[in-house]
Amino acid sequence: MVRIYGKENKSRTCLLWNRTLNAIKPFIFGRREAEKVFLNRYGNLLTRFGIYELLERNVTKATAAAQTLAKKRVNLHTLRHIAACHLYESGNDIVTIQS
Numbered sequence: 001m002v003r004i005y006g007k008e009n010k011s012r013t014c015l016l017w018n019r020t021l022n023a024i025k026p027f028i029f030g031r032r033e034a035e036k037v038f039l040n041r042y043g044n045l046l047t048r049f050g051i052y053e054l055l056e057r058n059v060t061k062a063t064a065a066a067q068t069l070a071k072k073r074v075n076l077h078t079l080r081h082i083a084a085c086h087l088y089e090s091g092n093d094i095v096t097i098q099s
Helices: 016-027 046-064 067-071 076-089 094-098
Strands: 004-005 010-013
Touching: 046 067, 046 076, 076 094
Parallel strands: none
Antiparallel strands: 004 010
16 A cells, blocks of 8 residues: 545555556665655655646657547546546445545
């Protein structure tokens, strides 16, 4: 699990898929538990604006491979919704997903 801080310093605990955990292991190896992981290029905490910029950049790249993506609105809420759908389809309880 990972704790994510959002707008107005609200915190949310999120479960990670094994694939995601394996992808971030190199970033978390050797860190203290309280040490921040997702930093921007200046070493500061990655903000929601920074995440939005990363999303926009990657959607632009993905559009080259999937032209239909250009017609869709993809934002951070879309990613959250997709993740919730995948969790539900994987058999997770809806109450757990909502929390």
